[in-house]
Amino acid sequence: MSVSREEQILYNFQNLATKNKLPHALIIECLNQEKALNEAIKTVKISLCHSNENIPCGICTSCVKIDSGSHPDVKIIYPEGSSIKVEEIRYIRQDAYIVSNEGRYKFYIIKFSDYLTLQAQNAFIKILEEPPENVIFILLCESSVSLLGTILSRCEIFRISGDFKKELNNECFKLAKKLMHASIKEDKLEIFKYISCIPGDRMYLKSLIESILENFIIAFKYESLSLNLEKTIEKIDKLTYISKLIKKNVNLNLIISYLSMVL
Ligand SMILES: [Zn+2]
Incomplete structure (x- = not known):
């Protein structure tokens, strides 16, 4: 069986945990957080597992506590609202110098570290400059571009794609198909129902609109008898226009409302 590049990266990374050689700060860059x-x-879990084989075993007290989110040495930090504020990092700074409770290491996982404010990042650099012993920071980010160079230079970076695009495209294709059928039936209620599920995410919307367009073009080519050709051509034209809009920095809500009008 061949191993993908991504699996290889994850293997290398997790192998460091198996050998107790994790760096004190690392970044996982992945669009799928x-x-x-x-x-x-x-x-x-690999790092803190009590078992001697099949690590992580999933059944020792450490694995079970980590899975249930109750391990005292493993803390996961999320953005509250739109950012991770400096107070959060100050708290980590105090907490990190207290020795671990149960494990060999204390872990702080910062999800969406792209959302650390500048002030929070500067506070974080201070921790990285004098790293507490046996503490490992794992920064997860969609893109490391938003992190300061002084943080990046102190962390080992692992980039994985998370098959995000493939998953996203599959998801969008399904929704696009439903939207197209509702549009052909001119079922506005159904269209509205689906439109209201669209997340306010540019990449998602871009993929969705391209997928709707693709669905209409396929329908036009192969099911043309059951379609109102004139209306379909008009929709294809307008969808092509929307797909151009999304590439520019046009407001997403505007695009979504325009899309619902076109459909
Ligand atoms: Zn275990």
Whole structure:
């Protein structure tokens, strides 16, 4: 069985945990933050597992506590609202110098570390300059571009794609198909129902609009008899226009409302 590049990166990274050689600060860059978090938790479990074989065993007290989010040495920090504020990092700074409760190491996982404010990042650099013993920071981010160079230079970076694009495209394709059928039936209620599920995420919307366009073009080519050709051509034209708008910095809510009008 061949191993993908991503699996290789994760293997290398988790192998460091197996050998107790994790650096004191590392970054996992991945557009899919859920996947990044899962991989980070797996790594922490490997590092703190009590078992001698099949690490992480998933059944020792350490693994069970990590899975239930109650391990005293494993803390996961999320943005509250739109950012991770400096107070949070100050708290970590105090907490990190207190010795671990149960494990060899204390772990701090910062999810969406792209959302650390500048002030929070500067406070974080101070921790990295004098790293507390046996503490490991795992920063998860969608893109490390938002992190200061002084943080990046002190962390080992692992980049994984998380198959995000593939998952996203599959999801968008399903929704696009439903939207197209509702549009052909001119079922405004159904269209509204689906439109209201669209997350306010540019990448998602871009993929969705391209997918709707693709669905209409396919329908136009192969099911043309059951379609109102004139209306379909008009929709294809307008969708092409929207797909151009999304590439520019046009407000997402505007695009979504325009999309619902076109459909
Ligand atoms: Zn275990």
